Amino acid sequence: MIEIRFHGRGGQGMVTASQVLATAAIMEGKYAQAFPEFGPERRGAPVKAYLRIADQPIYKREPVITPDVVVVADQSLFLSENPLEGLRPNGVLVVNGAYKAPVKTYYVDATSLALKVLGKAIVNTAMIGAVVKATGIVKLETALEALAKYFSGRIYELNAQLIKIAFDQTKEL
Amino acid sequence: MTVALEARAKAKQTLALTSNYAAAYAAKAADVDVIAVYPITPQTTIVEKISEFVDEGELRAQLIHVESEHSAMSAVVGAAAAGARTFTATSSQGLELMHEVLHIASGLRLPIVMAVPARALSAPISIHGDYSDVMNTRDTGWITLIAASAQEVYDSIIQAYRIAESVLLPVMVAYDGFLMSHTTEAVELNDEEEVRKWLPRRLDRPNLLTPEKPITMGAFAMPDYYYEIKYQVQEALLGSLDKVVEADREYGKAFGRSYGIVQSYRLEDADYIVVAYGGASWGNAREAVDEARRRGIKAGALRLRVWRPYPAEEVAKALAGVKAFAVVDRAIAFGAPAGGPVYIDTVTALRMRGIDTPGLSVIHGIGQRSMFVEDFVKVFEMLKDGERNKTVYMGLKL
Numbered sequence: 001m002i003e004i005r006f007h008g009r010g011g012q013g014m015v016t017a018s019q020v021l022a023t024a025a026i027m028e029g030k031y032a033q034a035f036p037e038f039g040p041e042r043r044g045a046p047v048k049a050y051l052r053i054a055d056q057p058i059y060k061r062e063p064v065i066t067p068d069v070v071v072v073a074d075q076s077l078f079l080s081e082n083p084l085e086g087l088r089p090n091g092v093l094v095v096n097g098a099y100k101a102p103v104k105t106y107y108v109d110a111t112s113l114a115l116k117v118l119g120k121a122i123v124n125t126a127m128i129g130a131v132v133k134a135t136g137i138v139k140l141e142t143a144l145e146a147l148a149k150y151f152s153g154r155i156y157e158l159n160a161q162l163i164k165i166a167f168d169q170t171k172e173l
Numbered sequence: 174m175t176v177a178l179e180a181r182a183k184a185k186q187t188l189a190l191t192s193n194y195a196a197a198y199a200a201k202a203a204d205v206d207v208i209a210v211y212p213i214t215p216q217t218t219i220v221e222k223i224s225e226f227v228d229e230g231e232l233r234a235q236l237i238h239v240e241s242e243h244s245a246m247s248a249v250v251g252a253a254a255a256g257a258r259t260f261t262a263t264s265s266q267g268l269e270l271m272h273e274v275l276h277i278a279s280g281l282r283l284p285i286v287m288a289v290p291a292r293a294l295s296a297p298i299s300i301h302g303d304y305s306d307v308m309n310t311r312d313t314g315w316i317t318l319i320a321a322s323a324q325e326v327y328d329s330i331i332q333a334y335r336i337a338e339s340v341l342l343p344v345m346v347a348y349d350g351f352l353m354s355h356t357t358e359a360v361e362l363n364d365e366e367e368v369r370k371w372l373p374r375r376l377d378r379p380n381l382l383t384p385e386k387p388i389t390m391g392a393f394a395m396p397d398y399y400y401e402i403k404y405q406v407q408e409a410l411l412g413s414l415d416k417v418v419e420a421d422r423e424y425g426k427a428f429g430r431s432y433g434i435v436q437s438y439r440l441e442d443a444d445y446i447v448v449a450y451g452g453a454s455w456g457n458a459r460e461a462v463d464e465a466r467r468r469g470i471k472a473g474a475l476r477l478r479v480w481r482p483y484p485a486e487e488v489a490k491a492l493a494g495v496k497a498f499a500v501v502d503r504a505i506a507f508g509a510p511a512g513g514p515v516y517i518d519t520v521t522a523l524r525m526r527g528i529d530t531p532g533l534s535v536i537h538g539i540g541q542r543s544m545f546v547e548d549f550v551k552v553f554e555m556l557k558d559g560e561r562n563k564t565v566y567m568g569l570k571l
Contacts, residue, residue: 019189023189026359058456059459061453061456
């Protein structure tokens with residue numbers, strides 16, 4: 001089982017990011033579970049989302065406390081909390097923008113890419129591209145297919161483009 | 174493979190759905206005629222999805238946006254009396270506001286089905302999950318199922334129509350607010366044509382409003398007959414357990430999934446058993462059984478899938494002869510002799526059968542206080558250490 005914890009702020013779309021990846025995993029025939037730490041999203045407030053992907057049914061329903069992957073959509077969260085808490089020894093950080101952390105780190109400039117492609121600093125889809133590149137938990141094509149369950153029309157097209165660009169530009173620090 | 178089987182396999186599809194969306198898909202598969210709803214967190218996404226189905230013509234139904242939950246239940250009472258297949262959904266304060274009409278639905282013996290993502294009660298205001306709302310409906314005469322996965326929510330709502338329409342009692346399908354209602358999981362959907370064949374409409378019941386055969390429903394009852402009518406509800410409710418079993422078994426034959434009325438995990442040689450209900454408690458209790466066994470405790474877990482009627486025989490069978498049990502409740506029975514409502518019933522079920530297995534009432538997950546697998550391991554350790562006959566408020570900051 002792979003456990004992923006997303007850290008973001010309300011409005012950045014981390015809950016949707018976890019759902020799109022869960023949907024992609026399910027489309028690939030795996031089991032998945034994605035859920036938010038807070039129900040009603042409050043714009044700007046710290047939000048966590050959890051994602052589990054496994055080949056077997058998932059029973060555990062506690063928050064992810066020992067993640068294999070931590071995703072941070074907003075570096076300012078490092079000031080108010082420790083997103084790396086509980087990260088497993090060989091765990092990976094996927095972060096928006098270069099950030100020096102004492103763990104294996106992948107980064108992408110999600111905010112500027114989102115501003116360029118969407119004209120808005122909504123970074124969830126860029127972070128999906130980064131997670132897929134960094135972890136390979138699902139195929140890029142499946143992530144794009146899963147995205148179509150959440151967005152349609154021009155919004156889908158722009159976000160699909162953003163996922164692909166972010167996937168290409170994600171680098172190991 | 175026969176052609177029919179191939180067609181059915183093709184029509185099956187697995188989607189990534191929250192339990193709320195699974196509930197909406199189930200209502201659509203059941204081809205409901207009338208839905209009356211009022212929005213409330215965490216229920217709202219159920220009716221959002223159903224509204225889409227109706228708007229896009231995927232479900233031909235009358236969707237009534239009422240002005241309160243009291244009206245939502247009243248509207249489905251009227252529609253069900255007229256023979257419509259009905260659906261509604263609510264949570265928390267909404268379920269409280271419905272309360273008096275819940276009694277009317279069961280007293281009129283109407284086969285209404287309702288989904289309830291369970292949520293804490295005010296005050297203070299909490300939008301988060303626990304089972305305070307569901308436990309408050311204990312004596313309303315509703316059959317109450319509590320599901321533990323999005324798949325089970327889908328399957329249970331379809332089964333609920335079969336149960337409700339054969340017993341002539343309303344059925345509530347409850348599940349964890351947020352921890353299930355907003356959790357995305359894999360759900361295998363049935364072919365809707367197959368579901369509709371499995372759920373033929375029954376209009377042969379006596380309590381039906383029709384111009385051909387006018388009757389009065391919900392009339393005044395004097396002391397000479399009120400008692401008998403309420404006794405019939407009790408008899409029907411107690412007798413409904415067989416119908417719940419039957420519907421589940423038949424559903425398993427038709428669609429390949431069934432659950433039973435209780436679920437057990439590693440009970441065979443267990444000394445200590447944790448009884449739980451709902452997805453988070455059950456999932457974590459299951460994981461805790463494995464961990465406790467790694468630590469040398471012979472642990473087992475039991476899940477109540479049916480809360481009303483209480484599956485007393487099945488629970489007694491599981492708990493007779495073990496060293497001790499605990500019930501983890503996500504609600505508080507304020508002022509009662511023990512803290513947990515399901516614990517109280519469990520002890521009663523045992524004592525009514527002369528079984529004296531000692532128990533521990535554990536309260537946890539109130540207002541969605543985080544529950545961890547380790548907490549459930551701790552419950553097994555407490556049982557092993559001889560903690561008995563008291564209420565433990567787990568996760569409480571003092």
